[in-house]
Amino acid sequence: MKKKNIFNVLLSMTIAIFAFTLNSCNKESKEVKVKNIIMLIGDGMGPTHIPSLMLEEQYAPTNFERAKRAAFVTTYSSNNRVTDSAAAGTALACGEKTNNSIIGLNADGDTIYSNITLAESLGMETAIVVSCDITHATPAAFYAHAQHRNERENIASWLPNSGIDVIFGGGLTAFTNRDDSINLMTKFKESGYLVIDSLSQADDITKGKVIGLFADEHLPSIVNGRGDALPKATQKALDILTANSEKSGKGFFMMVEGSQIDFESHANNAKGIYGEMKDFDNVVGVAFDYADSHPGTLVVVCADHDTGGMSIPSCKTDFTLGESGVEYSFGSTSHTATMTPALFYGTGADEFGAIIDNTDIAKKVRELLQNSF
Ligand SMILES: [Zn+2]
Numbered sequence: 001m002k003k004k005n006i007f008n009v010l011l012s013m014t015i016a017i018f019a020f021t022l023n024s025c026n027k028e029s030k031e032v033k034v035k036n037i038i039m040l041i042g043d044g045m046g047p048t049h050i051p052s053l054m055l056e057e058q059y060a061p062t063n064f065e066r067a068k069r070a071a072f073v074t075t076y077s078s079n080n081r082v083t084d085s086a087a088a089g090t091a092l093a094c095g096e097k098t099n100n101s102i103i104g105l106n107a108d109g110d111t112i113y114s115n116i117t118l119a120e121s122l123g124m125e126t127a128i129v130v131s132c133d134i135t136h137a138t139p140a141a142f143y144a145h146a147q148h149r150n151e152r153e154n155i156a157s158w159l160p161n162s163g164i165d166v167i168f169g170g171g172l173t174a175f176t177n178r179d180d181s182i183n184l185m186t187k188f189k190e191s192g193y194l195v196i197d198s199l200s201q202a203d204d205i206t207k208g209k210v211i212g213l214f215a216d217e218h219l220p221s222i223v224n225g226r227g228d229a230l231p232k233a234t235q236k237a238l239d240i241l242t243a244n245s246e247k248s249g250k251g252f253f254m255m256v257e258g259s260q261i262d263f264e265s266h267a268n269n270a271k272g273i274y275g276e277m278k279d280f281d282n283v284v285g286v287a288f289d290y291a292d293s294h295p296g297t298l299v300v301v302c303a304d305h306d307t308g309g310m311s312i313p314s315c316k317t318d319f320t321l322g323e324s325g326v327e328y329s330f331g332s333t334s335h336t337a338t339m340t341p342a343l344f345y346g347t348g349a350d351e352f353g354a355i356i357d358n359t360d361i362a363k364k365v366r367e368l369l370q371n372s373f
Helices: 001-029 049-056 085-094 117-119 152-158 184-190 229-248 260-266 270-293 358-370
Strands: 037-043 069-074 125-133 166-170 194-196 210-213 251-260 297-303 342-347 354-355
Touching: 037 085, 037 117, 037 229, 037 270, 037 358, 049 358, 069 358, 085 117, 117 125, 117 251, 117 358, 125 229, 166 229, 184 194, 184 210, 210 260, 229 251, 229 270, 251 270, 260 270, 270 297, 270 342, 297 358, 354 358
Parallel strands: 037 251, 037 297, 069 354, 125 166, 125 251, 166 210, 194 210
Antiparallel strands: 069 342, 297 342
């Protein structure tokens, strides 16, 4: 009897240890560990913008098509079914709805914090790269808090203390030609930033903190000669963040905005939209290539809202008569309430649902950052 008791005890201990091991293995395999997050926002990129690029490229492969997962995203704000970039930027940055025009505050006026602020507090590297004025609504939502998106100089004053390591975009006059006569670029220098005024000056920079504001306000559009500044700035920021994070041992969070898709869509300019979408696709390529060569990197491609209500109808009503071409048609010169596309690539791409809200993207990114290694 005694022998049998010992045997039973040993058996149940073995089962318990086995069950514990199995349980912890399961737990581990469910926990997604992401090191770096690259968030690419196509401002105004609605459901027909990617199809229009594919069509204009004669269906040659685009980088967008390399994505592994896709979702549709609702974009409404707290006080309007049609959002602006301030409320949508705040939702994508901070994970909370707010009223149109508000930056980094909720609808009650409480300060809310972005995933860049979180990443900084976790000791990670951070970057913002845009083709617009850096104080414009979408980038502003990642570092500033303001009742109105038009408070340009107030928004600028948040940036020197944000801790963001790499900043590339436009908007220099908000920092140098201010009503309070303060030169904010001096503050960056005092905080150890390298300050550059053309992207080529970044060629020799391999690490550290750097800010480059390459235009008084927005950078030129693609149609007006911006060239490959945005994909190049994206690659440069990735190189610097990688070098910095090798030193810190932690990953990074980076936001890049294809800012001027929105401008061309407000103008209902199909040629301009094509140029900005091709440029943004090149940015997507840079980010996806980085994820390919750096396991542990997640790339989220999304939009803040649709602009223009673009559709792509046939030129002729009878399209059984062979190629009749298409003629872009626009339902609006403003934003619309339609859902926007989101694409995911790399580690953690499976973590996102199929029909989600813009705040869900920020919440999931936040969860992955808190869980990062
Ligand atoms: Zn807009």
